[in-house]
Amino acid sequence: MTFQQSHQLDERILDELIKKSQTVDLDSFTRADISSFIQAFTLSSNSTIRSKAFVLLSALFQKAHGTLAGEKGSETLASLFGSQITDALTETNDTALRTGICTLDALFQVDWPAAEAILCEEGVIENIMEGVDFVHSTRLEESVAHLLGQASGYKRCREIIQTQPINWLKNKCQQSSNLSLRAAAAVALVKYSRGVVADAPEAPIPENTDDNDQEAYLANMMKSLIVNADDREPLSDAVEALAYLSIKPEIKETLSSDSKFLRQLFSLIPRKKSTSTSQSIAVDSAMTYGTLVVISNICAYRPRLSEDQAQLEKLKKMAQAMKKNNEVGQRQLSILESDESVRARVHRLIDAGALGVIGSALTVSDTVTIRLLLGKTLLNIVEDTENRGKVLQSGGAKTLSILIKHALESLTPQNQILDARYLETIQALAKLSITSSPLHVFGPDLGVVFDAIRPLSVLLQHSSSTLLQRFEASMALTNLSSYQPQVAERIARAEGLLGRVELLMFEDHVLMRRSAVELICNLVAGSDDVFERYCGTLEAPGATSKLQILIALVDVDDLPTVLAASGALAALTCSPHACLTLSQLQQQRKRVLPVLTQLIDPSTGVSLDEVHDNHTIYEHPGLVHRALVCVKNLLANTSDHELRKALKKDAESTGLVKGLEQLVKGEGLTKEPSILILAAETLKVVMEDKESN
Numbered sequence: 001m002t003f004q005q006s007h008q009l010d011e012r013i014l015d016e017l018i019k020k021s022q023t024v025d026l027d028s029f030t031r032a033d034i035s036s037f038i039q040a041f042t043l044s045s046n047s048t049i050r051s052k053a054f055v056l057l058s059a060l061f062q063k064a065h066g067t068l069a070g071e072k073g074s075e076t077l078a079s080l081f082g083s084q085i086t087d088a089l090t091e092t093n094d095t096a097l098r099t100g101i102c103t104l105d106a107l108f109q110v111d112w113p114a115a116e117a118i119l120c121e122e123g124v125i126e127n128i129m130e131g132v133d134f135v136h137s138t139r140l141e142e143s144v145a146h147l148l149g150q151a152s153g154y155k156r157c158r159e160i161i162q163t164q165p166i167n168w169l170k171n172k173c174q175q176s177s178n179l180s181l182r183a184a185a186a187v188a189l190v191k192y193s194r195g196v197v198a199d200a201p202e203a204p205i206p207e208n209t210d211d212n213d214q215e216a217y218l219a220n221m222m223k224s225l226i227v228n229a230d231d232r233e234p235l236s237d238a239v240e241a242l243a244y245l246s247i248k249p250e251i252k253e254t255l256s257s258d259s260k261f262l263r264q265l266f267s268l269i270p271r272k273k274s275t276s277t278s279q280s281i282a283v284d285s286a287m288t289y290g291t292l293v294v295i296s297n298i299c300a301y302r303p304r305l306s307e308d309q310a311q312l313e314k315l316k317k318m319a320q321a322m323k324k325n326n327e328v329g330q331r332q333l334s335i336l337e338s339d340e341s342v343r344a345r346v347h348r349l350i351d352a353g354a355l356g357v358i359g360s361a362l363t364v365s366d367t368v369t370i371r372l373l374l375g376k377t378l379l380n381i382v383e384d385t386e387n388r389g390k391v392l393q394s395g396g397a398k399t400l401s402i403l404i405k406h407a408l409e410s411l412t413p414q415n416q417i418l419d420a421r422y423l424e425t426i427q428a429l430a431k432l433s434i435t436s437s438p439l440h441v442f443g444p445d446l447g448v449v450f451d452a453i454r455p456l457s458v459l460l461q462h463s464s465s466t467l468l469q470r471f472e473a474s475m476a477l478t479n480l481s482s483y484q485p486q487v488a489e490r491i492a493r494a495e496g497l498l499g500r501v502e503l504l505m506f507e508d509h510v511l512m513r514r515s516a517v518e519l520i521c522n523l524v525a526g527s528d529d530v531f532e533r534y535c536g537t538l539e540a541p542g543a544t545s546k547l548q549i550l551i552a553l554v555d556v557d558d559l560p561t562v563l564a565a566s567g568a569l570a571a572l573t574c575s576p577h578a579c580l581t582l583s584q585l586q587q588q589r590k591r592v593l594p595v596l597t598q599l600i601d602p603s604t605g606v607s608l609d610e611v612h613d614n615h616t617i618y619e620h621p622g623l624v625h626r627a628l629v630c631v632k633n634l635l636a637n638t639s640d641h642e643l644r645k646a647l648k649k650d651a652e653s654t655g656l657v658k659g660l661e662q663l664v665k666g667e668g669l670t671k672e673p674s675i676l677i678l679a680a681e682t683l684k685v686v687m688e689d690k691e692s693n
Helices: 003-008 011-021 031-042 046-066 071-089 094-110 113-121 124-134 140-152 155-160 163-174 179-199 210-228 235-245 248-254 258-269 277-301 305-321 324-336 339-352 354-364 370-383 385-393 398-410 420-435 438-442 446-461 467-481 483-492 495-503 510-526 530-533 543-553 559-572 576-589 592-600 621-637 641-653 656-664 674-689
Strands: none
Touching: 003 031, 011 031, 011 046, 011 339, 011 674, 031 046, 031 071, 031 094, 046 071, 046 094, 071 094, 071 113, 071 124, 071 179, 071 354, 094 113, 094 124, 094 140, 094 420, 113 124, 113 140, 113 155, 124 140, 124 163, 140 163, 140 179, 140 559, 163 179, 163 210, 179 210, 179 235, 179 370, 210 235, 210 248, 210 258, 235 277, 235 398, 248 258, 248 277, 248 324, 248 339, 258 277, 258 339, 258 354, 258 467, 277 339, 277 354, 277 370, 339 354, 339 370, 339 385, 354 370, 354 398, 370 385, 370 398, 370 420, 385 398, 385 420, 398 420, 398 446, 420 446, 420 467, 438 446, 446 467, 446 483, 446 495, 467 483, 467 495, 483 510, 495 510, 510 530, 510 559, 530 543, 530 559, 530 576, 543 559, 543 576, 559 621, 576 592, 576 621, 592 621, 592 656, 641 656, 656 674
16 A cells, blocks of 8 residues: 555554454564554544554554563564654655654654654654655644654654754744644644753753743743634644643743633633544543643642752752842742742632633543642642632532542552552642531531541551641541541541551641640540540550640640640540549659649749740630649549548649639639639539548
8 A cells, every 4th residue: 555545544454453463473563564554643534543543553562562671662663663654754745754754753652762763763854854845735744743742752852853843843833824733833842942951950041031032922822822713623732832831930920810811721621521532532631631731830839848958949049040130030930939929820710710620620531640630739729728618619629539539449458558649639638628617528428528537547647748748637637526426436546547646746846746636635525435545444554654645735835735735634534544544643743733733823833843944824714724624523533532632732732722712712814704613613622622631
């Protein structure tokens, strides 16, 4: 079959070759076999034949790499297709040239090392450029632009795409008669320029260069094309170009400020999966992915750096800012990358309907790449608490739950470690769970709330999770644990979670430590298992150290932590087991009553040790109430006569009795009637104990 006869390609030939690929080795494929199917890649109007050609090409790829490892498999494919492609590129007719170029383009999509090897052969790129200049064909020019776009993604190919191809792309990008060619050329130029920068990552990037001006020009061109194009064909390339270009802060700002463009861009995504042809499905998937990349780039915040990373970044910028004319550009970029600028861009996207695109994306293309992109995008959107209500209204929590369900399904009995890339998706759900009622986030079905516990537990315990992610997971679980006792019980039974939270109670970071203590406080109140774990029953013999830790946490310099720790103690002192343990701790270490006394009346409290001379004393009615409950329960529930007697003496020596008397007289920290009544009851218990002696 000659190249001129490509229009006569029979679909049955492809079916026979596909069957052959399943039964024979690669060396059984003859030159005639290859010639009879590579022309299918030029038939853009016949999606069925093109799809079958890709199926066959993929089968050959699998066979090559199944029998030969690594580079050897790609070398085999390059050898199988190389002579056919290079021979076609020496022809001077449109059909032959397009066959070689389109086959090479397809090979890049299936096995890029094989395609790279063929393109980098001596004279190949020259033949392509000479052919496109000699044969004035619109279809050929589009094919060349797409091929150069594919090749520009690889360093070795970029080294041979020099002056002539780049000038040709620039020329085609500026013409206005063929929008498809214009878009394809723009994609190639963007990928090439991005690749060149990536080839030398340590080199400082100058501002206001011709390349930057060109990218701004291309962005405006692609934006205009999306707004004004009547034909859907060039839009996929235009969206792909913007997906690359929207990494730059100034282009993010330009795109997000054009509401007409945003609405038109979002309208390209269908609200339900296409059922027509494989070609339209592929286009919808590519369009969906490109649109989501644009949204994600515009919403992206600067990475949160650790102190060491921030210092290194500062030194790097100082080293690059050697010229004054670069300092202005750096300051401008810094403003555009600030959190305030990102929040403003996100608000504009939401107003233009971005949440609708995110909600429908999975119905169009449900792939791992799309899922990860959606999770990352939603995380950036919910970073601003003002957006969380809108995300919930648009079904964002349900979308995140679906994404997380897919992620957990990837776990196997042999591998129970979640891919760290999914942590951002769980973090987005955690942020929603922190600031909203579980009812608003998950709905009335408790089963949905139960399903959220496992991923949040994974986020808290994962070895790759950041301190911020662990903190937000802890806060989310704290909110859930206060919802209903059944939820608290499920959280307490999550594998490995309780032990991890207890370790985080020792964390140096104040907020992390606080959230861990607050979670324990809620679990003590809501979970029978955790209550018993801290009370010191026969089934939970390690409670002494746990109660001792809570006493220590009542004496830290952070009011919310003190409130949570004292609240947990107040709940636990309902148990005689816990009171016995606390009474014994008081006799051994003399710390329990002094700590509680300081909460009731700091002016009468005894300094615990010299280390705490500068310790912050909090005057808070809630602390007074918690301490009174603890003291009253401690005395009432300690049945051992000697221990009660010792507690009474310590109550006097620490100033507890005096503090109670002042509180009852209305001279204490609070005059709330309910607290004064409790103080009088507590004082009565102390005095009864005193009189009995």
